[in-house]
Amino acid sequence: MKPTSFSYHRPGTLPEALALLSEYQGAARILAGGQSLMPLMAMRMARPERVIDINRIDDLKGIRDAGDTLTIGALTRYNDILRSPLIAAQMPLLAEAIGHVAHHAIRNRGTIGGSLALADPSAETPATCLALGARIVAQSTSREREIATDDFFDGLMSTALEEHEILVAVRIPKRPTALPHAFIEFARRKGDFAQAGIILAPAHDGMPENRAVIFGIGPTPWRSAALEAAFGGEGFAAAPKAALKDELNVYFADDEAAAFKLPIVMTLAQRAFARLKP
């Protein structure tokens, strides 16, 4: 299929893009890497009257060391993150997660901002940003605001971003290099979206709480209270498995889905905690 007809805008600056978005609120969509928006438009699942291509806005690209945090511009491509020495040194968990995203050609175009704004519950980047205690920077014509990732993903492919806002960056607290982490997912083939995944990120000075995120199940990635209770002790062996089951059951509409996903999550959790051991 082909997309329905639309007007195409290619602003050169962020204020121009924001002005367009504000003028055509409700009728316009931002185009970043296009790896999700273009297929959605081609299948007519998205029918924007206006497309605002932000690829010429250089201010939205790049990774910056901002002291206690790394700031990653929304238009930074997956492959630029994978190649970044700063990410390799300070944020290996993010690099590991992005290594699981799709294939090289898609990682050449897809952006971190596009993935966060799309908020696919099976996507690796939103879940990892939640595990890293990241904050989303959203900009409108009138203000800039920061949203904690804990408050950002508010439903199936739905976020706290407002229609007139552009996601301009994500700020991630730097992690001590020696701190362990675990990223593990189950996908049918390498590069597929995860059917289930678990991320463990122990606390540090810039992130006061241990974080355990489950993704690929339910409408959003979520912090698992059951898994977070298992940090620091005997690991998953001592974790309240019943509590984890209860947590997962919230998302299963039928027994068949539960029968399929529950054992996967249990196994992933055991493996993830084993990876945290020194």
Ligand SMILES: Cc1cc2nc3c(=O)[nH]c(=O)nc-3n(C[C@H](O)[C@H](O)[C@H](O)COP(=O)(O)OP(=O)(O)OC[C@H]3O[C@@H](n4cnc5c(N)ncnc54)[C@H](O)[C@@H]3O)c2cc1C
């Ligand atoms: C074959 C295939 C396999 C894939 N496999 C995976 C996978 O395994 N894991 C995975 O995580 N992803 C996967 N993806 C999706 C890919 O990661 C996308 O690139 C990503 O989800 C969207 O990023 P984008 O830059 O391409 O955004 P776009 O497609 O340009 O935009 C996506 C949505 O976000 C909005 N948007 C984009 N940028 C902004 C912004 N800065 N501010 C506000 N709104 C914005 C757009 O309006 C649109 O609604 C796959 C895609 C394909 C085609």
